[in-house]
Every structure is written in structure tokens, then in C-alpha cells.
Amino acid sequence: MEDDQELARKVSGLKTSMAEGERKTALEMVQAAGTGRHCVARVLHKENQTLGNSLHYMIMKNLEVEFCGYTTTHPSESKIYLRIQTRGALPAVEPFQRGLNELMNVCQHVLDKFEASIKEYKDQKACRNESTF
Amino acid sequence: MAAPQAVEEMRGRVVLGEFGVRNVHTTDFPGNYSGYDDAWDQDRFEKNFRVDVVHLDENSLEFDMVGIDAAIANAFRRILLAEVPTMAVEKVLVYNNTSIVQDEILAHRLGLIPIHADPRLFEYRNQGDEEGTEIDTLQFRLQVRCTRNPHAAKDSSDPNELYVNHKVYTRHMTWVPLGNQADLFPEGTIRPVHDDILIAQLRPGQEIDLLMHCVKGIGKDHAKFSPVATASYRLLPDITLLEPVEGEAAEELRRCFSPGVIEVHEVHGKKVARVANPRLDTFSREVFRNEKLKKIVRLARVRDHYIWK
Numbered sequence: 524m525e526d527d528q529e530l531a532r533k534v535s536g537l538k539t540s541m542a543e544g545e546r547k548t549a550l551e552m553v554q555a556a557g558t559g560r561h562c563v564a565r566v567l568h569k570e571n572q573t574l575g576n577s578l579h580y581m582i583m584k585n586l587e588v589e590f591c592g593y594t595t596t597h598p599s600e601s602k603i604y605l606r607i608q609t610r611g612a613l614p615a616v617e618p619f620q621r622g623l624n625e626l627m628n629v630c631q632h633v634l635d636k637f638e639a640s641i642k643e644y645k646d647q648k649a650c651r652n653e654s655t656f
Numbered sequence: 657m658a659a660p661q662a663v664e665e666m667r668g669r670v671v672l673g674e675f676g677v678r679n680v681h682t683t684d685f686p687g688n689y690s691g692y693d694d695a696w697d698q699d700r701f702e703k704n705f706r707v708d709v710v711h712l713d714e715n716s717l718e719f720d721m722v723g724i725d726a727a728i729a730n731a732f733r734r735i736l737l738a739e740v741p742t743m744a745v746e747k748v749l750v751y752n753n754t755s756i757v758q759d760e761i762l763a764h765r766l767g768l769i770p771i772h773a774d775p776r777l778f779e780y781r782n783q784g785d786e787e788g789t790e791i792d793t794l795q796f797r798l799q800v801r802c803t804r805n806p807h808a809a810k811d812s813s814d815p816n817e818l819y820v821n822h823k824v825y826t827r828h829m830t831w832v833p834l835g836n837q838a839d840l841f842p843e844g845t846i847r848p849v850h851d852d853i854l855i856a857q858l859r860p861g862q863e864i865d866l867l868m869h870c871v872k873g874i875g876k877d878h879a880k881f882s883p884v885a886t887a888s889y890r891l892l893p894d895i896t897l898l899e900p901v902e903g904e905a906a907e908e909l910r911r912c913f914s915p916g917v918i919e920v921h922e923v924h925g926k927k928v929a930r931v932a933n934p935r936l937d938t939f940s941r942e943v944f945r946n947e948k949l950k951k952i953v954r955l956a957r958v959r960d961h962y963i964w965k
Contacts, residue, residue: 573734580727584696586686600874628698629728633721636707644709 562608563615569597575603581629582622587613669894669956674944682725682959721962729889736887738875741775743794744747744768744870752865757856762864765856767880769826770849771870779842781871782897790835794846794870797832800824802858807890822858827851832867889964893934899952901929909953912943935963
């Protein structure tokens with residue numbers, strides 16, 4: 524499905540911009556006061572519930588994460604505010620990156636399964652049409 | 657056996673009570689249930705996940721997705737509506753419009769016409785680029801003039817007979833290839849999807865002559881770029897009868913649900929109701945209006961089985 528590719532593309536775009544440090548356009552990091560590296564809040568620009576909710580789900584599935592939440596600060600501005608807090612001393616960047624990676628894997632897998640299933644349906648239909656003649 | 661069953665119900669089903677819906681939120685995150693390993697496991701996901709296509713034709717698709725969570729399914733739905741690109745008319749250069757329809761109304765209508773072109777073969781237009789190049793623009797020409805039909809009967813009042821070209825359809829739109837587009841796209845592949853969409857109506861002496869530029873865009877920008885008429889999903893219904901239902905009650909039960917959902921069989925001379933095909937049900941909750949039956953039936957939805965249309 525094209526939208527799987529879209530989601531995968533968006534997620535990979537986010538990752539590359541994180542890696543290259545293009546913080547101004549894609550995302551910003553806001554440090555929560557006085558709690559060290561395991562608790563971090565980020566602002567992702569030009570994103571909305573689409574990425575926010577699915578990313579929140581993937582991050583929550585991680586054993587190390589104690590708290591993960593996202594919110595849209597105001598509906599007129601298209602940005603989300605994502606906060607991750609990990610147990611212990613694990614730096615909070617790690618679940619974020621892992622969540623993005625896993626989301627990409629999920630989308631890729633869904634795309635593969637979907638395409639295989641469409642092909643199978645078309646083959647079946649072709650067989651059925653042939654057998655009626 | 658009550659406790660494990662209740663836990664299974666909480667994890668796997670969204671229950672429709674008489675006055676509200678229970679167990680709506682996903683709770684299978686690690687640490688919530690003891691004895692369950694809920695951390696993300698790509699292999700377990702891949703094993704449980706499957707997609708079954710039910711119906712596929714040119715205009716519609718119905719399929720099932722099993723084993724995925726609401727957050728991701730919703731993300732797909734939102735992306736389908738708003739972020740999958742298509743080509744649509746963006747700029748209209750009007751050379752002559754003497755029809756009743758105003759220029760801007762005509763341009764708005766033209767923008768909403770679906771264009772049969774694969775957006776993956778095109779690029780987005782750069783910001784501030786007025787002219788458009790061959791890799792990001794498609795050009796269409798619409799040139800229609802209405803005249804009086806000299807062969808019409810003297811006293812006929814049917815506009816189809818009296819006038820020639822008085823209705824402007826999308827089949828009057830002609831594609832004008834730019835640059836090397838003529839080589840890339842064979843004749844007839846770039847056209848409006850339907851050629852019987854009425855654009856405007858004319859009378860003799862009126863003429864429409866315009867040039868349209870189509871660009872690639874996404875639904876978030878303007879709804880004309882949305883590729884789907886609608887994309888929606890529902891969860892698979894799950895109806896359980898807590899006790900066997902017999903006799904007259906069986907007939908009543910069958911009438912409470914959509915046709916085909918409950919079947920009444922003759923067993924040992926008695927009529928017994930059986931849940932035959934819950935997928936067809938639309939959950940109108942008619943059964944809750946019946947005092948006797950509402951205690952016997954449990955309406956629920958399977959949490960991770962999505963039926964897409």
C-alpha cells in the first residue's frame with residue numbers, strides 16, 4: 524500500500540534528520556529540568572497524531588520505558604510534544620530511535636504481506652475465471 | 657476459570673454494553689499483566705499478522721488485517737486520506753470564458769476532477785515555480801464552443817436537439833504533452849478518470865477556452881488531492897450466546913440482528929439459535945431492547961481484527 528511507504532518514508536526522514544542534526548526543521552530537544560539523561564522531551568515539527576500515536580505505541584512496547592506521552596500543543600500548529608522517561612539510567616534517546624526503527628519494520632512487513640495478499644487474490648481470481656470457460 | 661477468561665476478554669475484546677463501551681484502550685503494554693510477555697517482538701508480530709483480501713475491483717477494495725494495533729491501523733487510515741499524493745488540476749489559465757459559470761467556480765470544479773496519472777512518476781513542483789517543467793506538470797486543454805443545431809425540428813424544446821456541445825464533459829479535455837511526456841506516456845493513459853463528469857453547461861455563442869496545469873499534491877494541502885473517496889475500518893464483531901436459546905426466543909433473537917448473522921436450526925424437534933456469520937452484523941444493539949435476551953447475549957469486537965473498506 525502506498526501509505527505504508529509513506530509512513531516508512533516519514534519515519535526514515537525523521538531518523539536521518541535526527542542523525543544529521545537538522546534540529547531546526549524536523550525536531551527539537553527540550554531537556555526536562557534536573558532529571559538527567561533518562562528523561563527527555565522533544566518537539567517534532569510538522570507532525571500530527573498520525574505519527575504521534577503510532578510512535579507512542581511502539582515506544583510503550585519497550586520494556587525499559589517507564590513513561591511515554593505525546594500531545595499536540597495547539598491544533599492550529601502542526602507539531603507534537605513527545606516525552607519519554609526510562610527506568611534507571613538508560614538515555615531516553617535510545618527508546619526513541621528504537622521505536623522509530625521498529626515502526627519502520629512494522630510498516631515494511633505490512634506492505635510486504637499486503638502486496639503478497641493482493642497478488643494471491645488476483646491469481647485466484649484469474650484461476651477461477653479460467654475454470655469457468 | 658473466571659480470572660484467565662476475564663483477562664483474555666480485557667486484552668482481546670472491546671465489549672459493547674447496554675449503555676457504553678468497555679475495554680476500549682489498548683492495555684497490552686509490558687508490565688501491565690503478570691505472566692504475559694508484552695514487549696515488542698517483531699517475530700511474534702510477523703507470525704500473528706495476516707492480510708486477507710476479500711474483494712478487489714477497479715473502484716473499491718475490501719480486506720482484513722489481523723494482528724495489528726489500533727494506533728498503527730489508524731495511522732494508515734489517516735495517511736490514506738491525507739498524505740498519499742495524487743495529481744490534480746491546480747492552475748487554470750483562462751483564455752476565454754463567456755459561459756454563465758464564473759472563472760473561479762469553473763477552476764474549482766476542474767480541480768476536483770480525478771486525473772488518471774501515476775503520481776509516483778512525477779515530482780512535486782518547487783515553491784515559487786510558476787511555469788512548471790515536464791517532470792512535475794501535466795497540461796490539459798479544454799476548448800468547447802456551443803452553437804445552434806441547424807437540423808433541429810422547428811418547434812422542439814429539447815436542448816439536446818437544439819444545441820450542439822451545450823454540455824461540457826470531461827471527455828472534452830485533451831492532454832497536451834510537455835517535453836518528452838509524449839514518449840513516456842502512451843496515447844490515452846493520461847486522461848481524467850471518468851469522461852462523463854459534467855463540468856459546465858453552455859448556450860449558443862458561449863465558449864470556454866482554457867489551459868490547465870496539474871501538479872502533484874497531498875490531501876493535507878487540499879482535499880482534491882485525496883486519492884480515496886473514503887477509507888474506513890471496523891472491528892470484527894464477536895457475538896457469544898451465554899446460554900442456549902431455544903424456541904420462540906430463537907426466532908426473536910434472529911430478528912434482533914442483521915440478516916444472516918443468527919441462524920435457527922431444528923435440533924431434536926426444537927428450534928435452536930446459532931451464531932452463523934457475525935461479520936455481517938452492524939451492531940444496532942436491537943437485542944438490548946429485549947429484556948429477556950439482553951442477558952444472554954454478549955456483544956463484543958475482536959480488538960485486533962480490522963475490516964477495511
